[in-house]
Amino acid sequence: AQYYGVVSVGTPPQKFTVVFDTGSSNFWVPSAYCISEACRVHQKFKSFLSDSYEHGGEAFSLQYGTGQLLGIAGKDTLQISNISIKGQDFGESVFEPGTTFALAHFDGVLGLGYPSLAVGNALPVFDSIMNQQLVMEPVFSFYLKRGDDTENGGELILGGIDHSRYKGSIHWVPVTEKSYWQIHLNNIKIQGRVALCSHGCEAIVDSGTSLITGPSSQIRRLQEYIGASRSHTGEFLVDCRRLSSLPHISFTIGHHEYKLTAEQYVIKSIEDQTFCMSGFQSLDITTRSGPLWILGDVFMSEFYCIFDRGNDRVGFAKAV
Incomplete structure (x- = not known):
């Protein structure tokens, strides 16, 4: 985190x-x-x-x-x-x-x-x-910025929504299991075609997880789709020069698609030389409702996320 x-x-x-x-x-x-x-x-x-x-x-x-x-x-x-x-x-x-x-x-x-x-x-x-x-309303909202601005990395509002942090409308989806902030994913599309979680699956929206995680069998396929290969340290890397040609990946939640481009799902790390790490990681978590995906910071930094305890629902809007 x-x-x-x-x-x-x-x-x-x-x-x-x-x-x-x-x-x-x-x-x-x-x-x-x-x-x-x-x-x-x-x-x-x-x-x-x-x-x-x-x-x-x-x-x-x-x-x-x-x-x-x-x-x-x-x-x-x-x-x-x-x-x-x-x-x-x-x-x-x-x-x-x-x-x-x-x-x-x-x-x-x-x-x-x-x-x-x-x-x-x-x-x-x-x-x-x-x-x-x-607080006035039983909601809290996260705005997470991407990039290296460590002083001002984002904002957590307790008791409300900061309308300056998103554009367009907020789309709501019910919490399916009240423990984590768990929601239903309809499917995951790669370049517009359903490729993963094709019959629906469960996901949690987790600010304490950096990447997007999913069942290892599914993530293995996803890394192949984006041409990521495992490095000697176990991360999955992609060729930084190929980002513009990599597919976009969309998460269908409720009646909406939340699209991530390669620029958004790849993490550029500049140490000795720039290398590009896949923002997807395998993690096998089983629940009563099946395997869990985790929508971590890679997802949350693209969408403004509102957690509504009054109505047990999560709202997403495009972050500014």
Whole structure:
């Protein structure tokens, strides 16, 4: 996940950089009592300095791709921009596995998924916001910019929609399973022809995932279609000179097609030399409703995304 912002926990406020993650529902920050390497290089929460801290006492563990994150549950005041949330459930992590968190540019994660996805009965942040009536409307919206502007990477609006960030109309689609922000994909077209997910499939809109992921059998075919080949490090690369001749890929959601051109689904990385990485990755996730696709930041940076908890639906419009 490469999009984050700053929030504060406690009284007086202690600042943390967090990922706003629609693919999970817990909020956690590193604890002052954390001993792993990952915590050494990040901001740590000192509960003993906060007047508003309430000790929860239960231990919790969160499963991530790289291993288990262990921590202690508590409650405290959470400040996000100009709103102040009292008694927010959160976790203080005391152990963060692997190098993933050590190398991360963020301290913690703020989940924006549904309550059913939250571990340890914690009430998610946006549920607290709704319960404490801190926003006008029970919606939040993401605008993610592409490119290297690290200072201003985009915007998250809690409680509304920023009409200056999109053009055309918003198209809505119902949430099919209230845990992730899960929706139905009718199909995926390559150069206008149905090529994948041909009988429909389920997808989640996930700000905490960088790429677009899908079942390995389908992604293997997709990489072939776009002429991507696996590098020695396992990424799929395409020839940067061929971008203009690569097919466009469209996701049919509801009655609308959301089209990505090669310029949009290929990630240009400029290290020693420019190389072009496919924005698609295989990840096999099975749910009751079948295999899941993940529409991560590669998708979300082209479309303004509105998450509506009041009506359990997601809205998409072309981002400006």
